[in-house]
Amino acid sequence: xxxxxxxxxxxxxxxxxxxxxxxxxxxxxxxxxxxxxxxxxxxxxxxxxxxxxxxxxxxxxxxxxxxxxxxxxxxxxxxxxxxxxxxxxxxxxxxxxxxxxxxxxxxxxxxx
Numbered sequence: 001x002x003x004x005x006x007x008x009x010x011x012x013x014x015x016x017x018x019x020x021x022x023x024x025x026x027x028x029x030x031x032x033x034x035x036x037x038x039x040x041x042x043x044x045x046x047x048x049x050x051x052x053x054x055x056x057x058x059x060x061x062x063x064x065x066x067x068x069x070x071x072x073x074x075x076x077x078x079x080x081x082x083x084x085x086x087x088x089x090x091x092x093x094x095x096x097x098x099x100x101x102x103x104x105x106x107x108x109x110x111x112x
Contacts, residue, residue: 002073003027008081010038012089020045020089023078033063036074038082044096047075072098 007026013019023036037048049061065071075098083090 002070005074005077008077010078010082010085012082012086021082021086023047023082025074025078036078038078040093041096044094045079045090046096047078 005025005027006029009024010021011023012021018040020038020040023038024032024034025036026032033050035050037050039046039048049064051059051061053059065074075095079090079095079098
């Protein structure tokens with residue numbers, strides 16, 4: 001069972017580099033995860049998880065989906081919101097890891 005994403009806030013970076021913007025998501029009206037990155041990579045746009053830098057200089061994710069289903073749900077929700085608010089930044093870009101991007105059906109979980 002997936003925890004519903006009940007609120008998604010997106011912010012454009014718009015500086016022409018690989019980071020297109022950032023997102024904050026609210027999970028089940030209980031928790032907020034901040035600073036998910038919306039990144040333009042070589043294979044398409046993806047959502048990068050918030051991370052901390054270790055003493056060795058490596059980065060470690062501090063939040064991440066455990067299943068592929070959860071990753072797809074999070075990615076679609078964030079990218080859909082970003083597309084709605086900043087369509088010109090997403091023009092012509094494909095979403096990495098999502099097989100069908102053309103229709104982008106409404107996948108948000110219905111409240112019970």
